Amino acid sequence: MISLWIAQASAAAQPPNADATGGWLVDPELVAPGYTQTMAGGTIQTAFPPPPPPPNTPEWLKTLGDAVRSLFDWLSPLGEPLLWIGGILLVLLLLYLFVPAFAQWVDDLRYRRKRQALADEADLAGHAEAGAARILLGEADELAAAGRYAEAVHLLLYRSVADISDRRPGLVQPAMTSRDLAAATDLPGVAREAFSRIARAVEISLFGGRAIDAGAWEQCRTAYAEMTVPRNWVRT
Structure with a gap:
């Protein structure tokens, strides 16, 4: 696109008696009027269009997100006790699997x-x-x-x-x-x-x-x- 408007500017600025070699392109006085004329036409894109606006979030999705966030906020104080309980249960499971005496005691208690x-x-x-x-x-x-x-x-x-x-x-x-x-x-x-x-x-x-x-x-x-x-x- 840039090459197109340069070519258009060059064609508009080229005098009738210009030689075929195109040496006139190096003359700013000849290029400037053609560039100004081409840009004034408004047909050349010189910038990116603005991005589209973000889609509107449905109200039910906002409500659901707020509810989930509130639930996590309410459960956050229980995080550490739950970790302790999970660790204790894991230790008991390992004892049951790898310590025969402990497994026998548990089985007797259940019986x-x-x-x-x-x-x-x-x-x-x-x-x-x-x-x-x-x-x-x-x-x-x-x-x-x-x-x-x-x-x-x-x-x-x-x-x-x-x-x-x-x-x-x-x-x-x-x-x-x-x-x-x-x-x-x-x-x-x-x-x-x-x-x-x-x-x-x-x-x-x-x-x-x-x-x-x-x-x-x-x-x-x-x-x-x-x-x-x-x-x-x-x-x-």
Whole structure:
């Protein structure tokens, strides 16, 4: 572009009788008028245009940026404590990975806590079962108090079957009789003997033609109470 306006200035300033060698170009008096005429035309770019204005930042982006900055400002006082905590955790991890005694101590601690949690859960379940058993025995006692011993023992039998189903899932099958269930080897000895006494009393009442009296009722009640004790369900 610079060479263009120089050429234009040269052409405007060249006299008719200039020689072909172009020696007149060295004469400032000839170049100046042509340069002035060319620049006055306004067709020559002599400077860079101004840069475009920066795009406007959306308001939601400004709000988000302010929120992030405020969050970091709020968390900055916690930086040093978090570094200390991270360092301590890293040291503990290295001890667990490379120090067998420390790893064993951690595993033992975890096992004790798990065992305690299971024991607490068992206690809660035992309390719930004891509460349900007391309610059932209360209902059975009301029947027995009214002289309806057979109904009371039947109630104990039904509840005993439900307890076995809860404690030994899959053991009670639809086609099983009370005698079959009493002979199941999957039942612990104490629970099996207690259930057998209840089932035998009901069987004699239904098929033997002998009524259940107060003495038989007390025996069945004692047997069911034995079935509600959690330790009587532990395999020996």
